[in-house]
Amino acid sequence: MTSLVDLHLAPSDLVDFLILGIPFGCVYALLAVGLVLTYKTSGVFNLAYSAQAYVAAAVFYEVRANQEWNLVLAVVFAVFIVSPLIGLLLYGGLFSKLRTAPPIARLVTSLGLLVAIPELVKLWFNGGNTAYGPPGLVPTFNTIRFGEFGIDTDQLATILATVVVAVALTAMFRYSGLGLKMRAVVESPRMAQLSGVDADRVSAISWALSSTLAGLSGVLLAPLFAQVESMQYFTLLVAAMAAAAFGRLSSIPLTFLGGILLGVLQQLIAGNLPTSSVLATGIRPSLPFIVLFLLLLFWPGLRKKETTDPLSGVDPPPPVPAAAIRTRGMTVFTRGLGVVVVVGGVLVSLFVLDPVWLRNVNQGVIIALIFLSITVITGLAGEISLAQSTFAAIGMFTAAQLTDNWGLPVLGTIFIGGIVAAAVGALLAIPTLRLRGIYFSLATLAFALFFQNVLVPQEWLSGGNVPTKVPRPLVGSIDFADNRWFLLLSVALLALFSVAVILIRRGTTGQFLQALRGSERAATSIGITPTRIKVMAFAVSAGIAGIGGGLMGSFEGRANYASNFDFFFGLVWVVLVVTLGSRSIQAAVIAGLSFVLVPAILSELDIPQAWAFILFGVGALTYARHPEGVVEANTRSSLAAIQRLLGHREPGATTTPQPPNKHPSSDDGTGGMRTPEPTTTDAGTVP
Amino acid sequence: MSLLEAVSVTRTFAGIAALHDVSLEVGEAEVVGLIGPNGAGKTTLFNCIYGELRPSRGVVRFRGRNIGSLPPERRARLGLGRTFQRIELFPGMTVREHLLVAERSRNGRGGLLRDLLNKGLPTPDERVRADRVLGLLGIGDQADRPIESTSLGHSRLVELGRALMMEPRLLLLDEPSSGLDSNERTMLGDVFRSACNESGTSILLVEHDVEMVSRVTSRLYVLDSGSVIAFGDTSEVLADPLVRRAYIGDVLA
Ligand SMILES: Nc1ncnc2c1ncn2[C@@H]1O[C@H](COP(=O)(O)OP(=O)(O)OP(=O)(O)O)[C@@H](O)[C@H]1O
Ligand SMILES: [Mg+2]
Numbered sequence: 001m002t003s004l005v006d007l008h009l010a011p012s013d014l015v016d017f018l019i020l021g022i023p024f025g026c027v028y029a030l031l032a033v034g035l036v037l038t039y040k041t042s043g044v045f046n047l048a049y050s051a052q053a054y055v056a057a058a059v060f061y062e063v064r065a066n067q068e069w070n071l072v073l074a075v076v077f078a079v080f081i082v083s084p085l086i087g088l089l090l091y092g093g094l095f096s097k098l099r100t101a102p103p104i105a106r107l108v109t110s111l112g113l114l115v116a117i118p119e120l121v122k123l124w125f126n127g128g129n130t131a132y133g134p135p136g137l138v139p140t141f142n143t144i145r146f147g148e149f150g151i152d153t154d155q156l157a158t159i160l161a162t163v164v165v166a167v168a169l170t171a172m173f174r175y176s177g178l179g180l181k182m183r184a185v186v187e188s189p190r191m192a193q194l195s196g197v198d199a200d201r202v203s204a205i206s207w208a209l210s211s212t213l214a215g216l217s218g219v220l221l222a223p224l225f226a227q228v229e230s231m232q233y234f235t236l237l238v239a240a241m242a243a244a245a246f247g248r249l250s251s252i253p254l255t256f257l258g259g260i261l262l263g264v265l266q267q268l269i270a271g272n273l274p275t276s277s278v279l280a281t282g283i284r285p286s287l288p289f290i291v292l293f294l295l296l297l298f299w300p301g302l303r304k305k306e307t308t309d310p311l312s313g314v315d316p317p318p319p320v321p322a323a324a325i326r327t328r329g330m331t332v333f334t335r336g337l338g339v340v341v342v343v344g345g346v347l348v349s350l351f352v353l354d355p356v357w358l359r360n361v362n363q364g365v366i367i368a369l370i371f372l373s374i375t376v377i378t379g380l381a382g383e384i385s386l387a388q389s390t391f392a393a394i395g396m397f398t399a400a401q402l403t404d405n406w407g408l409p410v411l412g413t414i415f416i417g418g419i420v421a422a423a424v425g426a427l428l429a430i431p432t433l434r435l436r437g438i439y440f441s442l443a444t445l446a447f448a449l450f451f452q453n454v455l456v457p458q459e460w461l462s463g464g465n466v467p468t469k470v471p472r473p474l475v476g477s478i479d480f481a482d483n484r485w486f487l488l489l490s491v492a493l494l495a496l497f498s499v500a501v502i503l504i505r506r507g508t509t510g511q512f513l514q515a516l517r518g519s520e521r522a523a524t525s526i527g528i529t530p531t532r533i534k535v536m537a538f539a540v541s542a543g544i545a546g547i548g549g550g551l552m553g554s555f556e557g558r559a560n561y562a563s564n565f566d567f568f569f570g571l572v573w574v575v576l577v578v579t580l581g582s583r584s585i586q587a588a589v590i591a592g593l594s595f596v597l598v599p600a601i602l603s604e605l606d607i608p609q610a611w612a613f614i615l616f617g618v619g620a621l622t623y624a625r626h627p628e629g630v631v632e633a634n635t636r637s638s639l640a641a642i643q644r645l646l647g648h649r650e651p652g653a654t655t656t657p658q659p660p661n662k663h664p665s666s667d668d669g670t671g672g673m674r675t676p677e678p679t680t681t682d683a684g685t686v687p
Numbered sequence: 688m689s690l691l692e693a694v695s696v697t698r699t700f701a702g703i704a705a706l707h708d709v710s711l712e713v714g715e716a717e718v719v720g721l722i723g724p725n726g727a728g729k730t731t732l733f734n735c736i737y738g739e740l741r742p743s744r745g746v747v748r749f750r751g752r753n754i755g756s757l758p759p760e761r762r763a764r765l766g767l768g769r770t771f772q773r774i775e776l777f778p779g780m781t782v783r784e785h786l787l788v789a790e791r792s793r794n795g796r797g798g799l800l801r802d803l804l805n806k807g808l809p810t811p812d813e814r815v816r817a818d819r820v821l822g823l824l825g826i827g828d829q830a831d832r833p834i835e836s837t838s839l840g841h842s843r844l845v846e847l848g849r850a851l852m853m854e855p856r857l858l859l860l861d862e863p864s865s866g867l868d869s870n871e872r873t874m875l876g877d878v879f880r881s882a883c884n885e886s887g888t889s890i891l892l893v894e895h896d897v898e899m900v901s902r903v904t905s906r907l908y909v910l911d912s913g914s915v916i917a918f919g920d921t922s923e924v925l926a927d928p929l930v931r932r933a934y935i936g937d938v939l940a
Contacts (some may be wrong), residue, residue, distance in 0.1 A: 500803055507807020508797030511780075511788045518777035521739070522846075525775075526789040526853055527763040536799060 017267040023155040024239075025263020026162035028288075029256040030217040031240035033169065034210035036249055041185050041199075041206040044095045044106045045438045048113035049214055050237035051121075052090075054230040056083045056215030057222045058121050079215040087211025091204050098624050099200075103438060105624045107384055111575050112620025118230035119610040119617070158220045165213065166256055173252070182206060231568070238449060239288035241442060245295040262291060286453035293446040296439055297431050333642075334635060338586060346491055350484050358483050360600045361593070362555060365490040368592025370548030371577050372497050372585070377541035378574065379582035380501075380510055381534050382517035383433070387444035388545050389570030390451045393561055394421040395546025397461050400468035400559035411473040414550030421546025422539040429538040433531055448567040456561050467560045470553040486555060493551065497544055498585045504540070505583070513537060572616055579619040581629020590631055689714045690889050691857055696735055696745035698728075705731045706742070707913040711891075713857060718883055718890040720900045720921060723910035729893045730772055732910070733859050736891075737769055738762050750856065768855030770846040772862050772893075776834050783830040785845050786817035789852035820848045823881070825874050839866035844875075851882065857889045858882070864896050872896070876903045901925055 031053065039045050060078035063069045069077070090113070098106050173179040184192035185202045193199050218233065239262055246258025266287050349361045370392050377385045395417035402413040432443040456462050472481040473489070480486045504510050512533050515523040520530055553559045576595055581587030599612040619630070626633040691713040698706040706728045713719045723729055734740040736747055738759040747754055754762055777785055787809045791797050794813075801807050809817075821827045824844045829837055837845065843863055850858055864872050876899060882888045894900050900907065901921055908918040909930050917930050924930055 503805055503807065504799065504802050507802025507805075508791050509799055509802050509807065511784065511791065511807075512797065514779060515777045515788050518779065519775040521759075521771065522775035522777065522849070524758070524760040525737075525763050525769050525771075526849060527760050527792045529758075529760045540799070 018264055019151050019155070021264030021267035022260060023158040023263070024266065025260035026158050027217045027221045027236065027259075028239045028243045028262055029259025030162055030165060030213050030220075031237060032243035032247065032255045032259050033165075033252055034213035034217075035237075035240055035244050036247060036252065036255055037182075037206045037210040037213075038091075038203075039244075039249055041182060042091065042095055042203040043099070043103070044110060045442075046210075047107070047110040047237075048090070048117060049210075049240075050233040051114050051117035051230065052083065052086055052211050052214040053218030053221075053236070054118055054233040055086060055121055055218070057218035057233070060219045061222065075219065079212060079219055083211045083215025084208035085211075087207040087209070087214075088204060090211070091207035094621065094624075095207070096200060096203065101624050102627075104378075104382065104384060105627060107438060107441060108575065108578050108620050108623045111571055112579070112617040112623070114234070114617070115572050115575055115620070116614045116617025119613045121230070123608060123610050123614075154220075154223050161216060161220060162256075165216070169252060178202070178205065234568075235285070235288070235449075238292060238446070242288045242292035242295060245292060245299060245442075248299070262288060265291075286450050289446040289449040289453070293443055293450065296435055296443045296446070329643075333639065334586075342491075342495075346487070349487060355483065357600075358487065360596050362483065362487045362490055363552070364593035364596035365487065365494055366548055366552045366555060366592075367573075367595050368589045369490070369494045369497060369551065370545050371573065371588040371592045371595075372494075372501050373541040373543075373545035373548070374574060374577040375501055375582060375585065375588045376504070376544065377538055378578060379584070380505055380513045381537040381541075382513070383534065383538070384441045384574060384578075385444045385538070385541070386441055386567075386570055386574065387428070387448040387451075388541070388573055389565040389567055390448040391421040391425060391542040391545035392549030392552065393451070393456070393565035394424055394542075395549035396470070396553035396559045396561075396565065397468070397549075398546070399550035399553050400463070400470045401461070403471055404463075404468050409473070410471050410554050411475065414547055414554065417550035418543040418547035421549070422543030425542025426535055426539040428542075429535040430531075433534045433538065445567075448570055452561075452567050462559060462561055467558040469558050470550075470556075472554055472557070480554075490551060490555070493547070494589070497547070498589075501544075501585060509533065509536065572613060575620045576616050579616070579623055579630060581632040584629060584632050586635070587629050587631040690750060691736065691891070692746075692748040693732070693736060694746045694748070696732065696742045696747065698731055698735055698740060699743050704913050706735065709745070709910070709913070709915055711908055711915070711918075713889050713891050716883055716887045716889055717906065718879055718892060718904045720904035720907040721891060721893045721910060722895070722897070722900060722907065726912075727910040728913040729910055730861055731913075733769065733861055733891075733893070737767060737859060763853065763855075766854075766856035767859065768850035768853050768857070769859040770843070770850055770861060770863055774839075774842050774846060776842060776845065778835060780834055781830065782826065782832050782834060782837060782841075782845050783814070783817050783821065785834065785849045786820055786852045787813060789849045790817060793853050817848075817852065820851050823851075824848050824878060825871070840868060840871050843867060844871070847875075847878070851888075854886065855888055857891065859891050861893045862895060863892070864894060864899055872899060875899075879903050897925070 031049065035046060035049055038049075056078050059082050060074055063077060064071070064074040094109055094113075095106065098109060171179075173183055181192065181197045181202050182205075184195070184197055185199045192202075217236075221233075221236065240259065243255055243259035243262055246261070247253075247255030269287060345361075349358055353361065370388065373388055373391065374385075377383055377388075395414070398417035398420045399410065399413040402408045402416060403410050408416075428444070428447055432440050435443060457464070462468065472479070472486065474480065478485055480489055512523070512528050515526070515528060516530055516533065524530060549565065552564055556564075573591075573595070576591045577588055580591045580594075595616075598615065599609050602609060602612055622630060628636075689712040691711075693709060693711045696706055696709045696711075697704060709728070709732060711719075711721070711732070721729055721732070731740065735742045735745075736749075738754070738757060738761075742755070749762065749765060749767060754765065757765070777788070780788070790813050791809065797807065818827060818830060821830050824847065826841055826844050826848070829841055829845075834842065834845065843866055847860070847863060864875055867875060879890055879892070880903065883890060890903075892900070892904060904921045906919065907921040907924040909916050909924060917924050917927050
């Protein structure tokens with residue numbers, strides 16, 4: 001990076017970089033503007049946005065390349081019909097119902113879509129074949145020359161389209177009634193509503209508009225890649241996030257500028273770093289992640305904590321999920337049942353299952369151990385981290401390198417791996433946890449992508465092309481090379497950390513975290529330091545993930561990053577755990593086993609693997625209705641049923657959550673969580 | 688020397704002054720009132736004292752030290768307690784747990800290691816202390832209720848109890864009596880007086896209920912459009928025609 005300082009740039013080089021970089025930058029800008037639009041009008045930071053661009057590109061490819069439609073027709077269909085419809089569908093069907101939901105619900109929902117939509121499209125798209133050589137809006141091979149510089153027609157089209165969109169959007173915001181309404185909603189949804197603007201309609205229109213921009217950039221960008229592939233679009237989205245962050249998630253001109261600067265900077269770096277070094281090949285594609293990370297940390301205006309909506313205090317607080325307090329009877333019953341199921345499950349795995357399924361179960365148990373890390377950071381601390389697979393990988397690589405280079409006993413290195421992961425987690429958390437909510441999640445995402453693109457290819461870390469070997473532990477006469485012993489080891493570690501998480505959850509740390517989740521203002525008013533305690537939670541979480549990662553390495557015999565800890569798995573994990581229940585150990589265990597066993601069962605049944613991710617992703621859509629998680633909701637309702645059968649009164653604490661918006665809004669701004677006098681009072685005291 | 692001193696505090700929002708050159712003092716073991724019409728800037732002043740907002744200009748001193756650079760949690764540990772106009776509670780906790788979490792924050796006995804050794808649960812004396820405060824507030828019978836099912840009035844009392852557990856030197860109370868019935872109001876007045884007399888806690892009270900203000904406060908500040916328009920002994924201030932016009936007339940007329 002230092003070489004940037006003493007670049008020797010001829011003016012003509014600079015123009016070359018501009019020409020190469022601007023089309024990319026334009027697409028970043030288009031995506032970023034769409035992202036900002038929906039974020040500002042509906043409060044959804046739409047991680048599934050790249051999926052929308054991907055859908056449009058796939059539809060365009062299908063009708064243009066496979067069905068050979070006329071160009072105009074294909075563009076109109078893909079960009080101006082399908083795309084806005086998708087936007088309207090997502091808003092009307094999902095996000096409009098999440099207006100008053102906590103930000104985490106909106107984030108999880110969009111993550112679920114990000115996981116599910118591309119898989120759905122892949123099932124349909126091109127008969128499952130990969131789409132090579134996507135056609136552009138205009139043929140790419142026509143190059144227009146200006147003296148010594150050339151630009152191909154697709155690049156030109158991209159630039160022109162961006163200019164048109166920029167001018168049109170500016171004009172709309174400046175002069176049209178709709179634009180004014182949008183700006184009003186962006187400033188303060190409440191104020192706009194009070195002055196008669198239908199914020200819901202405005203948001204729906206923004207979604208349609210933003211989805212159209214996604215479609216447009218999806219189609220424009222397709223020819224820049226060798227094939228239409230959803231991950232490419234996600235990488236683009238991260239670049240768009242950086243541009244959006246540059247515009248402080250509000251200024252559209254700044255967002256455009258940010259996108260274009262990023263595109264040019266990327267080309268500049270590409271042209272000026274020695275191409276041979278791993279660092280260079282890693283830095284170029286991951287520049288957007290680095291830029292996003294740095295912007296999140298240092299860009300003034302993103303850090304402002306004080307609310308700018310003067311009426312935001314008037315909004316009722318988000319509805320409170322049903323109390324998670326159980327009667328002692330329930331606890332004893334569920335614990336007892338849990339022990340029976342676990343012991344039974346282990347025995348069946350050990351003595352009934354064939355070796356393949358024994359392996360699958362073991363992997364599921366290890367993933368469940370890793371999922372406990374999500375229980376800590378999301379369930380207890382209420383933050384969504386998108387880097388949990390990265391911490392697992394850090395643990396795995398540490399264990400691998402320590403055993404490989406120093407011959408340390410593997411069991412010890414697994415724990416050292418946990419400590420290293422915890423330390424990295426703490427280092428990452430100190431600057432990023434001051435950013436709240438969505439910004440924290442984005443910072444973890446940027447970190448995960450940076451790790452994957454820049455560090456994982458390094459030989460000292462991963463072993464390069466050949467994954468480093470990790471041995472199985474050998475303790476006394478017990479050789480864990482035997483998969484049965486290894487399963488017992490994994491279950492023991494899972495049990496150990498489950499107990500640890502339960503102790504933390506009900507101990508002081510858990511109570512402080514719960515207080516912080518409930519009301520950060522009130523928690524600080526009793527002297528709780530938010531950052532300190534959350535950094536601790538994040539370190540614990542990263543540590544657990546690291547230990548799970550090391551265990552996985554040892555189980556598989558080598559540190560295989562791509563098949564276990566690709567960053568995208570980290571996203572799926574969050575979706576899965578949060579859907580099933582982020583606070584519950586039971587849910588983490590079920591989630592871990594499902595993550596491995598559902599795809600295995602599907603392939604046994606000859607059903608495409610894609611359905612597993614579709615299932616996980618669509619499952620997340622239940623989160624808004626069951627923030628406590630599917631497992632917890634089912635446990636509660638079945639226990640209530642059992643208690644009714646046994647003739648007990650249903651305790652008050654186990655009632656289902658209040659539907660949002662049901663509470664009366666009260667004029668002193670305190671409304672929201674009051675419910676009428678309860679009919680039952682003795683929650684927690686039923687013997 | 689006074690316990691709390693706000694000197695010439697000014698706070699602007701987008702160029703408009705919500706507080707303009709406000710100075711205010713609270714001494715040891717006294718109950719001071721702060722009244723003013725809606726939007727006068729009372730909550731903004733609290734937030735400036737408490738550190739949630741930085742004053743655009745002016746100094747806030749507490750126990751003789753300039754606390755302008757301290758984050759809210761440090762101010763809390765120095766002995767500033769508060770309740771919120773718009774109630775702030777911890778969903779998922781019972782009434783007693785609200786007080787216990789404050790107690791454990793106060794005595795600093797928490798910690799990851801203790802949790803892992805199963806020593807993170809409240810001790811019997813912590814529970815006794817919490818129950819005593821609940822009893823003082825008259826909500827002892829509510830201790831095991833989930834907070835979601837308590838009435839608005841009781842929730843306000845839980846907030847007050849949570850603040851009292853920190854053994855504050857000064858309590859900032861933002862309209863603590865709204866939502867309470869007349870019995871609870873009477874009792875609240877008694878709680879203020881006993882807190883003040885027994886523990887020496889001072890109180891800065893924002894309150895619309897003039898009857899309550901005249902009963903429990905000894906001194907009074909009147910804020911209007913971001914400026915202090917009158918201050919002094921409660922009875923004298925309440926008799927001031929200017930105050931009656933700006934505030935009381937506003938409410939009672
Ligand atoms: N975050 C903010 N941004 C912009 N203006 C604000 C903000 N907070 C408060 N204000 C403005 O400052 C002024 C004072 O508000 P404040 O809430 O302090 O009044 P108050 O005296 O507490 O009123 P009430 O009796 O209604 O509680 C109001 O005009 C309000 O609109
Ligand atoms: Mg107020």
